[in-house]
Amino acid sequence: MSQCLEMPRMQKDENGRTYLYVDGAPFVALAGELHNSSSSSLTYMDQKVWPALRPLHMNTVILPVAWETIQPEEGKFDFTLVDGLLASARREGMRLILLWFGLWKNGISTYVPAWVKKASSGADARFFRVRDQFGKPLDCISPFCQEAVRADAAAFEQLMRHLAQADPQHTVIAVQVENEIGVLGADRDFSKAAETAFHSPVPEQVAQQYGKGSWEEVFGRDGGEMMMAWQYATAVEQIASAGKAIYPLPMYVNAWLEQHPDRAGSYPCGGPIAKVMQLWKLAAPSIDCYAPDIYLDNFRGVCDEYAVSGNPLFIPEVRATKDSASFLMYAVGKHRALCFAPFGIEDLFGSRTDQLDSGVLAALNIGAAAFNSDGAGERLAAAYQMIGDMREIIDQAHREGRIHAFLEFHDAGTTIPLEHYDAQISYTGASASFFRPAQQNADRAVAGGFLIELPEDRFILCGSGYSVRFLPKPGETAVVGVLNKEEGCYRDGKWVPGRVLNGDEGYRIMLSDFPQVMQISLFRYC
Ligand code: DGJ
Numbered sequence: 001m002s003q004c005l006e007m008p009r010m011q012k013d014e015n016g017r018t019y020l021y022v023d024g025a026p027f028v029a030l031a032g033e034l035h036n037s038s039s040s041s042l043t044y045m046d047q048k049v050w051p052a053l054r055p056l057h058m059n060t061v062i063l064p065v066a067w068e069t070i071q072p073e074e075g076k077f078d079f080t081l082v083d084g085l086l087a088s089a090r091r092e093g094m095r096l097i098l099l100w101f102g103l104w105k106n107g108i109s110t111y112v113p114a115w116v117k118k119a120s121s122g123a124d125a126r127f128f129r130v131r132d133q134f135g136k137p138l139d140c141i142s143p144f145c146q147e148a149v150r151a152d153a154a155a156f157e158q159l160m161r162h163l164a165q166a167d168p169q170h171t172v173i174a175v176q177v178e179n180e181i182g183v184l185g186a187d188r189d190f191s192k193a194a195e196t197a198f199h200s201p202v203p204e205q206v207a208q209q210y211g212k213g214s215w216e217e218v219f220g221r222d223g224g225e226m227m228m229a230w231q232y233a234t235a236v237e238q239i240a241s242a243g244k245a246i247y248p249l250p251m252y253v254n255a256w257l258e259q260h261p262d263r264a265g266s267y268p269c270g271g272p273i274a275k276v277m278q279l280w281k282l283a284a285p286s287i288d289c290y291a292p293d294i295y296l297d298n299f300r301g302v303c304d305e306y307a308v309s310g311n312p313l314f315i316p317e318v319r320a321t322k323d324s325a326s327f328l329m330y331a332v333g334k335h336r337a338l339c340f341a342p343f344g345i346e347d348l349f350g351s352r353t354d355q356l357d358s359g360v361l362a363a364l365n366i367g368a369a370a371f372n373s374d375g376a377g378e379r380l381a382a383a384y385q386m387i388g389d390m391r392e393i394i395d396q397a398h399r400e401g402r403i404h405a406f407l408e409f410h411d412a413g414t415t416i417p418l419e420h421y422d423a424q425i426s427y428t429g430a431s432a433s434f435f436r437p438a439q440q441n442a443d444r445a446v447a448g449g450f451l452i453e454l455p456e457d458r459f460i461l462c463g464s465g466y467s468v469r470f471l472p473k474p475g476e477t478a479v480v481g482v483l484n485k486e487e488g489c490y491r492d493g494k495w496v497p498g499r500v501l502n503g504d505e506g507y508r509i510m511l512s513d514f515p516q517v518m519q520i521s522l523f524r525y526c
Pocket of ligand 1 (some may be wrong): 036106179293317343356450
């Protein structure tokens with residue numbers, strides 16, 4: 001890895017598109033997030049994780065650093081594990097995105113150090129907890145507890161201070177602050193401090209944007225959730241800004257998405273789901289972006305919902321299945337995602353001895369198959385290699401508006417208007433299973449990919465499971481013919497041709513079920 005001193009950063013270009021820059025160049029994190037416990041042991045990483053990642057053509061690993069690990073005793077820090085992770089990532093030629101498991105992880109506070117846990121009992125505890133409507137304490141330190149937020153911010157600051165001196169090569173390119181924040185098991189915090197806030201006027205900054213009054217008066221039925229969003233965002237701002245002041249890496253916050261039963265508290269109440277993102281942005285200017293963890297079927301819809309109002313698409317978690325390759329193509333082709341990371345990535349080419357807790361899976365609406373899907377690794381490895389080798393072509397096509405992405409979801413295809421033609425995309429497996437989303441179809445992966453328009457009626461097709469008919473523009477009488485069709489691959493931006501597809505293979509323009517790249521040139525006759 002080169003010794004380049006330029007800090008990683010997120011920055012908008014002149015068209016308002018945000019890029020993640022690494023070593024001074026635009027970067028897409030072709031990543032994977034590890035299971036929660038994998039990075040707690042360097043031996044486990046060496047034996048089970050790094051070997052399983054090598055075939056995947058990834059450039060980035062997302063892994064947790066826990067508060068309890070770096071500050072086992074109040075006032076004492078230990079970065080041995082962090083240093084070991086940095087060293088092994090460098091050995092593997094991999095960048096890291098660190099997940100700061102501080103006060104909150106999936107709505108609960110299990111990663112706080114023992115000295116914090118021990119001082120969290122009772123309504124007036126030093127680190128007091130969220131209470132439900134019956135006054136019962138939940139397994140979650142309250143975001144209203146200033147002392148807890150200060151302690152987390154101080155620990156996070158130390159982590160960033162350590163990185164500033166231990167990572168001159170910028171192996172770490174971004175940090176996620178906390179993980180899937182929000183209250184689970186109550187529709188807001190009912191601790192004393194929270195009750196006072198709930199019945200008080202909203203803060204001035206909120207009033208300026210949304211109007212004056214109590215949370216309920218301003219936001220009605222959503223008042224509790226809005227208050228929690230504001231409070232968590234304010235706490236995160238305190239934590240992130242303390243770290244950024246020392247070492248300004250890009251920082252983001254991830255969301256456990258709103259889902260059935262769609263009542264705040266059954267998904268974490270106060271986390272940055274789409275409907276509260278504006279409030280989060282107001283309270284937490286140090287956060288560079290908001291990132292969806294996508295376990296829901298409607299991958300396309302979630303991407304479209306998060307890639308709004310200047311928020312770049314950054315996916316730190318998505319199901320690791322055979323659909324991942326098509327999801328990646330859509331995220332990069334449509335939204336020029338900054339990061340794509342299937343969760344439990346080490347499973348794809350590895351073996352796990354333990355199983356994910358069925359309660360966690362049920363709460364997240366995830367089937368066990370999400371983490372155990374045949375052929376998923378090979379498909380993702382091929383897709384990562386393709387995207388990695390095409391990165392500059394893709395970026396240029398985005399800048400020039402010549403890339404068009406599509407992804408199957410309860411539909412049979414789509415028609416894309418191009419400059420000289422219309423491209424009619426049909427998902428090849430769709431007719432057989434039209435009424436079932438492909439995600440639930442055990443036999444095949446979701447179809448999808450992208451098309452890039454090149455000069456002189458040439459096109460790149462990338463993805464899997466679809467066919468294309470190039471049609472003349474409506475009203476035109478010319479017939480569209482194929483001049484040349486070849487399969488192949490890109491290596492470092494250069495086209496390496498494979499077979500020329502003609503005769504039996506030339507009849508239809510069709511991408512196989514396995515991720516593939518093709519180049520086509522067209523002509524018209526009459
Ligand atoms: C979402 C969380 O953010 C991850 O840490 C992990 O718990 C996964 N769910 C899956 O279990």
